[in-house]
Amino acid sequence: MLTARNLEKIMELEEKLRAEYQVQLDAKSAEISKLESATEDQKSAIAKQLEQISTLSVDASKNKKIEQRNRELHQRCENLLEDVAKQKIRAKTLQADLTQVREDLAVLKQFDPAKMKKNLDASKKKLAEKTTANDLLQKSYKQTKAENADLKAQLKALEAKLEELEPKDSEVEESDVEQEAAA
DSSP states (O other): HHHHHHHHHHHHHHHHHHHHHHHHHHHHHHHHHHHHHHHHHHHHHHHHHHHHHHHHHHHHHHEEEEEHHHHHHHHHHHHHHHHHHHHHHHHHHHHHHHHHHHHHHHHHHHHHHHHHHHHHHHHHHHHHHHHHHHHHHHHHHHHHHHHHHHHHHHHHHHHHHHHHHHHHHHHHHHHHHHHHHHH
């Protein structure tokens, strides 16, 4: 029975304590429920913020990638501009060379190869004709020279004969002159 009494006392004590502290307990319960709802709100806010952070981190990584790509494209653009400047210089050089080549070609066109070949062929033919004519003239010159030498030899022979005959003729002429004078 003692235990039943002790139990009753404990129950009474519990009721007293409850009556005394019930207001505080209710206030604490209300405070706990407020805090629980606040923590729920904070959890939902944290979840939203976490979601925003994850989307922002994805956006930030995308932005970083875009910025990196922009830097690469900017570098490429600068390289291409340098290449374009070099190509412009090269094009100007090539245009100057082309102008020079055109001038050289104009000079060379003055000498028409086909016409020059025809002229060369015609000149070769004329030269061949003149060479053959010259050869013929040389032959005839040699022949004339030989004939002239023969004629000179004959002339000398005839002059020698004439001289031999002249003293006889001069004697005959003298006698003819004497006969004429006597007559």
